[in-house]
Amino acid sequence: MAKTGGATAKALLGLLSIHPMSGYDVRQLIPWSIGHCWSESYGQIYPALKQMTAAGLVVKKTERQKGKPDRNVYSLTQAGRDELQAWLSVPAEEPVPRFELMLKLFFGAHAAEGVNRRHVEEFMAAEEKAVQVYAATEKHLKREEANDPQLPYWLMTVNFGRHRSRAAVKWAKETLVELDRLELGKA
Amino acid sequence: MAKTGGATAKALLGLLSIHPMSGYDVRQLIPWSIGHCWSESYGQIYPALKQMTAAGLVVKKTERQKGKPDRNVYSLTQAGRDELQAWLSVPAEEPVPRFELMLKLFFGAHAAEGVNRRHVEEFMAAEEKAVQVYAATEKHLKREEANDPQLPYWLMTVNFGRHRSRAAVKWAKETLVELDRLELGKA
DNA sequence: GGGTGCATGTAATGGGTTACATGATTCT
């Protein structure tokens, strides 16, 4: 059996489990679905769908359209559903840390005046906005997808994002106070 | 001038700014310093140091030792210090989201009985432990590095980890309640 | 005429982990 790739393939299995889609559709759907916890680019999606077809996890149906290019619509096979289920039951591995902002702050003693404060302020603004977006997403989901059996799970992941961003904002506020204190100590 | 790589080189500049070190030392130091927000492997470190030497950001001095292999100790040049400062002043780009656990939970409706609960429980246990480790690190740093001018910055990054992990634990507790509610709804 | 959207895909490039290779010493 052909290799089916890593997590990319699993994300595709999951999205196709919602309903059959083209590679293009998948990419478009990501920001409205798993966008807050996952990302995939066309350069990953198309090759992965090809491999998954070869491995029998999905089947392709080409739909001809007038004016627009053909669509290759993929749907899960039973093998695909099984693979998804099997993957779900395996514990997730924890991600390798790569947080550039914190790396800069760690070496913040060598930064020019005001640089650290600016970074933390921008981070805080972004996280505050994220909190708003999560709240809006939650409202939207509860209204538009109220009868979808997957809704509770979607809300859990959105909720995680909100918790995390709220914590980030709280940290940023404390840190700005501390940064000011440090500057005063110098003056 | 030769290419100096991306963020890996910058992390190395930062660590070498603490004091001159070998590539091996750098790798050993990571868990005790930037380990909670960054990671590098030997396969990245050694080639990066080579390139940085060629670019004039660091200089190498070989120390001979009896019994043990030679050490190549690198120290920053003025160009290296300038490069570090320049990098610090550029805003960090936000990381692409890749959170496998949340991806699994997003598709949790397709998981076998109890799987989601198990994942969230394990996640919570890991984050609870992380909170303890952050607290211990903070105490240790305040005691051992009390007079280091970089200490306040180190504490900020540790503090971020604590905030984040605390938020994760809080989310996990709420989510476990919700998962139980879902199971009851089925029964 | 020129941008945008639909839709597919490949290739070049860069980032990063793991495994391998070497070789002496010290600890169990």
Added chain:
DNA sequence: AGAATCATGTAACCCATTACATGCACCC
């Protein structure tokens, strides 16, 4: 005897983004 530590480095491999290439239709 065997494993771990010190110390360096390379090579194979996987993962991921970006840019490129194609081509029609619709709108301004």
